[in-house]
Amino acid sequence: MTTTAQDAVAGHEQEEEVTLFVARRVEPGYEEAFELWAKEILAAAAAHEGNLGTGLLRPAGPDDPWHLLLHFRDGDAFRSWQASPARAACFEAADGHHHEVHRHEILGMEGWFATTRAGASKGRPPVRWKMAVASTIAIAPLTVTAGLLLTPHLAGLPVAVRPLVTAPLISGLMTYAALPVVTRLLRRWLFER
Template sequence: MTAVSLEHATVPADAGEVTLLIARRVEPGYEVAFERWAKGILDSAAAFPGHLGYGLFRSSGGDAPWFLVHRFQDAEACRAWQESPERAAWFADCRGHHHSEVARRELTGMETWFATPGSTRPAPPRWKMAISATLAIYPISVLGSLFLVPHLATLPLLLSSAVVACVFNVLMTYVAMPAVSRLLRAWLTP
């Protein structure tokens, strides 16, 4: 699957966010028209209040679907977009593009860390997600306490806490959670 565009989200994931993942199958020969339509609907959604970012991923070929991804600050913002006249207008104007929705998932909170791209499989139980997150944050906490916190001792508490939170968040999102979810994949979603 090749990325067409991916808007960088500026807000870290939290329990209130909703990620909407839509898979659409496009008939051969209609990819250009679909991509133009998809880019238009994604740009329209991006201007909506509470929209945090989006992505459009091309099919990997054959019968594989295209993926549209939206991030919203909360369920209310997601619902407002899905029920909006702007979205309805885009769907009213997609006749002749020869594409159809084949799957849709709404992911909230930690579920986004455990979602398998291209899969509509449900997220693992929350207790498994909590154990996995604990296994991911523990080494970061220990190493941060040993190597980072001592260097921040002279900073004001609010500033040093902000640095720790930022570093921990980045390490959790890009290093620890991908590694832990990959290592525990068979246990998380048997």
């Protein structure tokens, strides 16, 4: 998927979200300085137009790298961040005691799975058909519950307006509640090759 994602980011397919997943190895004794630097660059990225969120995952073990996650609205926002003076200033301020060991640019939903702790430890998202199964397991109960509990209260609204009420609710619950639980429960199956 890496090559396809990079080609799409570099090309004209700019409608999909882009998640940048970077692993950096930090020299022993410089972890605190790195964490401060990481928080600064992630704050700069979060303030950049088109950024949808950032994250920092500490290493699971002493020899493991740190992971920085940056999520962008589309390829244009991603490229704009890569060329930004704010990003360049952060790298100029880096102390040289950490270096990139892995970089992965991911499009669409694959970025969500790659940003989970299991995805970060594997350095890649699951295969697409497994993501589809996990997403279905997460969204099906939400859709049924919304249909049973919300539909009677929305009956007075025009049919075209009802999804504008239910979709954000289901999307939020999917992102912050259902999919994290499903991903955690299925992590071994999702990330095995």
